[in-house]
Amino acid sequence: MSRVNxxxxxxxxxxxxxxAVHEHIxxxxxxxxxxxQWWKSPEQRYAETVPKLRAFAEHSAAYGGATFVDATGICNGRDVDYYKSLSAKTGVHIVAATGFVGGDTALRFFADASVDYLMRQFLHEITVGIGDTGSRAxxxxxxxxxxxxxxxxxxxxYRAAARAALLSGVPIFTHLAxxxxPALAVFAEEGLPLDRVLFGHADDGVSQGKVNQTAILDGGGRIGFDTFGYDLELPDPPFWGRHRAERLEHFLGLVRGGYLxxxxxxxxxxxxxxxxxxxxGHTVNYIFEQLIPDLRAEGVDEATISRIFVTNPADFLTLQH
Structure with missing residues (x-):
């Protein structure tokens, strides 16, 4: 039976x-x-998070459900028991990640580990569970x-992830494209089809001019436009921000250019x-509050919106064996 963990x-x-294929609890x-300075009680975290997820569930009801893919990974605040409580409380499906946001976020214990050790760590979290939570990545x-x-x-x-993906059937997503x-070479050497990889943050402001979009797309890889809402028009924009119209135009170029x-x-x-x-002010609900209305205003039909947010991610997240 086809399934998603x-x-x-x-x-x-x-x-x-x-x-929502690339988010963070x-x-x-x-x-x-x-x-x-940054200590937060469980009550504070719930108060900040639950209303956002409930709104996401309400917005998504018309699409038959709501799924939030948490891109946090090991060492960056992942808390699976907390995710389970949030999912039960809000009705939002939450997909947890194994792996690391980048090598520079891996604590020394993992940074010194071999490819085989890392692969077995990832595989255990996918097939057995993350810690003692009983939840699989x-x-x-x-x-x-x-x-x-x-x-x-x-x-x-990357090499450990490719091997774990091939053995388990789960996909991979990247921080930055x-x-x-070098990543394409590793995936090719390991025999991982590129449609199992989502190359993320291809749309952020600081990555422009540094992404070999052609190599990714022509190889069959997937492109993540996953920093929508980090606009330079914000009162206090982040350094990775980008002008809203520029990002949207970039995205629509791929949607209309044969890469839907x-x-x-x-x-x-x-x-x-x-x-x-x-x-x-930036939440997962930017998808509904601004992005989907922007797409509709540009003449994107409902079938295409459904492909982007329902069909494509379901195909990507489904375990492949």
């Missing part, structure tokens, strides 16, 4: 509904939980470290940031 157990792809750099996170260049540890993680040629089945979209919002204030 969620924190409350496997579900059929048809149950996913609308999918609570992301922070390793060690942020030790900084007294549904996707693997990998990433490019700061500096926009693959480092040796990044490539070790820059310096992609290879694009996915999300907001990369942080429900309750850890160790940093986040971006005020």
């Amino acid at each position: 969620t924190v409350l157990g496997p579900i059929a792809p048809e149950e996913l509904g609308l999918v 609570g992301y922070g750099m390793p060690g942020s939980e030790l900084d007294t 549904g996707i693997i996170k990998v990433g490019v470290s700061r500096g926009f260049k693959m480092k040796e540890l990044d490539l070790r993680i 820059v310096d992609v040629e 089945d290879q694009v996915l979209a999300s907001a990369d919002a942080n429900c309750s940031p850890l160790g940093w204030p986040g971006v005020k």
Whole structure:
């Protein structure tokens, strides 16, 4: 039976509904939980998070369900028991990730590990469970470290992820789509089809001019426009922001240019940031409040919107054996 791993157990792809494919329940750099400035009680985190997820569920009801893919991974604040409670409370399916946002977020224990060790870590979290939660990861996170260049540890993680993906059937998504040629080489050497990889943040402002979009798309890879809402028009925009119209035009160029089945979209919002204030007013619900209305205003029909947010992510997240 086709299935997708969620924190409350496997579900059929048809149950996913609308999918926000790259989001965060609570992301922070390793060690942020030790900084007294940013301590948050469980009550504070729930108060910040539950209304956002409930609104997401309400918005998504017309699509048959709501699914939130958490891109946090190991060492950055992942809390699967918390995710399970949120999912039960709000009705939102939550997919947890194994893997790392980038080599520079892997604590020393993992940074010194071999490819085989990392592969077995990922595989255990996918097939047995994450810690003692009983929940299985549904996707693997990998990433490019700061500096926009693959480092040796990044490539070790990518190789381990490719092997775990082939053995388990789960897909991979990346943090950044820059310096992609070494990643493409690793995936080719390991025999992983590129349609099992979503190259993320291809739309952020600081990545422009650094993404070999042609190599990804022509190889069959998927492109993530997943920083929607981080607009330079915000009162206090983040450094990775981009003009809203420019991002939308870039996205529509792929949608209308024959790559509809290879694009996915999300907001990369942080429900309750850890160790940093986040971006005020930016939530997963930007998808409904701004992005989908913008697409409709540009003449994108409902069938195409459904492909982007329902069909494409369901195909991507379904375990492949």
